[in-house]
Amino acid sequence: MMRNSKTHILIAGGGIGGLTAALALLKRGFDVDVYEQASELKEVGAGVQLSPNGNRVLFELGVGEALMALSCEATGKEIRLWNSGHTWKLFDLGAVSVARYGYPYLTVYRPDLIEVLAQAVRAIKPDAIHLKAHVLGFTQDAHSVTLQLENGTVQGDALIGADGVHSVIRQGLFGADEPEHTGLMAWRGVIPMERLPEHLRRPVGTNWVGPGAHVVNYPLHGGALMNFIGVVERSDIPVESWSVRGSQDDCLKDFAGWHDDVQRMIQATDTPFKWALMQRAPMARWSEGRVSLLGDACHPTLPFLAQGAVMALEDGFILARALEADTDIAKALRRYEAARLERTRRIVQGAADNTKRFHNPELASVEGASAYVDREWNEERVRQRYDWLFTYDVTQVPI
Numbered sequence: 001m002m003r004n005s006k007t008h009i010l011i012a013g014g015g016i017g018g019l020t021a022a023l024a025l026l027k028r029g030f031d032v033d034v035y036e037q038a039s040e041l042k043e044v045g046a047g048v049q050l051s052p053n054g055n056r057v058l059f060e061l062g063v064g065e066a067l068m069a070l071s072c073e074a075t076g077k078e079i080r081l082w083n084s085g086h087t088w089k090l091f092d093l094g095a096v097s098v099a100r101y102g103y104p105y106l107t108v109y110r111p112d113l114i115e116v117l118a119q120a121v122r123a124i125k126p127d128a129i130h131l132k133a134h135v136l137g138f139t140q141d142a143h144s145v146t147l148q149l150e151n152g153t154v155q156g157d158a159l160i161g162a163d164g165v166h167s168v169i170r171q172g173l174f175g176a177d178e179p180e181h182t183g184l185m186a187w188r189g190v191i192p193m194e195r196l197p198e199h200l201r202r203p204v205g206t207n208w209v210g211p212g213a214h215v216v217n218y219p220l221h222g223g224a225l226m227n228f229i230g231v232v233e234r235s236d237i238p239v240e241s242w243s244v245r246g247s248q249d250d251c252l253k254d255f256a257g258w259h260d261d262v263q264r265m266i267q268a269t270d271t272p273f274k275w276a277l278m279q280r281a282p283m284a285r286w287s288e289g290r291v292s293l294l295g296d297a298c299h300p301t302l303p304f305l306a307q308g309a310v311m312a313l314e315d316g317f318i319l320a321r322a323l324e325a326d327t328d329i330a331k332a333l334r335r336y337e338a339a340r341l342e343r344t345r346r347i348v349q350g351a352a353d354n355t356k357r358f359h360n361p362e363l364a365s366v367e368g369a370s371a372y373v374d375r376e377w378n379e380e381r382v383r384q385r386y387d388w389l390f391t392y393d394v395t396q397v398p399i
């Protein structure tokens with residue numbers, strides 16, 4: 001433990017990735033400080049699906065049980081048809097996930113995940129998380145790295161940019177990126193469960209499929225909340241942000257003709273938010289000297305494999321292993337990057353390839369949708385699509 005106690009790691013951004021990295025590093029004896037621009041450590045009120053490969057990280061870090069107590073373990077997965085509501089039950093996600101991959105598949109309220117991670121970080125180093133700490137940039141030399149904050153500077157041995165899709169640290173390393181609009185937009189909202197009819201209050205993940213749009217809904221926060229995401233083909237919203245408000249009327253217009261259950265979920269959402277879905281080519285590298293990136297800062301991905309946050313969890317764990325394995329910081333960061341590049345590239349590409357998977361015109365009818373479910377959701381195809389993702393073991397991958 002004491003071997004790393006003098007190595008001081010600065011982390012820009014206290015989101016899912018930044019806090020996971022902080023916890024993994026603190027547990028290996030590093031000194032860590034996290035600089036988060038927000039004045040409170042609260043995540044956006046939205047849901048996130050955490051597949052077993054991500055939950056393995058959380059259990060390895062000792063926070064799995066605490067998170068499970070606050071989350072939902074989706075027992076099943078189903079597909080429903082956009083207009084008739086016809087339902088295809090797919091599989092028992094809960095039991096299958098644990099039996100096959102060793103860890104559950106959880107649907108999680110983001111503030112719960114942040115709370116659990118932050119508590120674990122503070123239990124090791126009470127003052128590790130600095131709020132209202134807006135990062136402006138950095139400089140580095142052969143001996144140290146200096147982080148520039150709005151209200152001063154701090155020095156450390158390494159800097160990790162975990163500052164999300166609009167990363168200042170990435171920009172400092174490689175300049176501005178050039179995202180491409182996919183022509184898609186995600187509506188999202190969180191609904192108090194008691195506002196929904198009984199038949200929707202189930203621990204099941206549902207994918208609604210239709211022509212030109214799809215909806216995903218799943219329970220959160222011990223079943224007290226329902227997460228709603230509706231992806232539509234729209235290019236008029238150019239901003240990637242968790243805080244762009246929309247209106248129920250606008251959202252209802254996008255789902256005109258969809259099943260009553262979809263309409264009810266939209267009507268029960270206080271404020272639906274909009275997120276423009278942008279695409280970026282995978283980066284060829286993301287470390288330079290004593291500075292590296294993790295999570296959305298280096299491999300932002302479309303949500304069509306539900307792996308963005310999970311990749312940030314994996315990154316944090318592997319980063320800590322790499323820094324422990326090599327006392328030369330620059331070499332350690334290159335080893336971390338090398339261990340993560342191919343997997344994250346595959347995920348970014350796979351999610352992009354999935355962009356219109358659910359928007360196929362054949363999904364307009366029961367017959368077309370049945371053929372689609374048989375083809376895309378049979379056991380063999382599901383394994384082909386997900387086994388390589390879910391079996392990844394952060395404790396074993398070579399570094």
Ligand SMILES: Cc1cc2nc3c(=O)[nH]c(=O)nc-3n(C[C@H](O)[C@H](O)[C@H](O)COP(=O)(O)OP(=O)(O)OC[C@H]3O[C@@H](n4cnc5c(N)ncnc54)[C@H](O)[C@@H]3O)c2cc1C
Nearest residue numbers: 013015016017037049135163164295296306307308309310
């Ligand atoms: C609609 C939608 C649905 C999704 N669903 C899923 C899903 O089901 N499963 C999944 O795994 N992923 C999902 N994702 C992806 C997931 O949200 C991201 O991949 C994940 O949040 C990335 O975590 P991060 O810590 O890298 O970045 P972020 O969560 O963006 O955190 C970055 C942090 O850095 C802080 N910050 C930024 N700039 C600065 C600065 N200059 N100074 C200081 N602090 C700064 C921010 O305030 C924030 O706290 C989804 C994404 C979207 C848009």
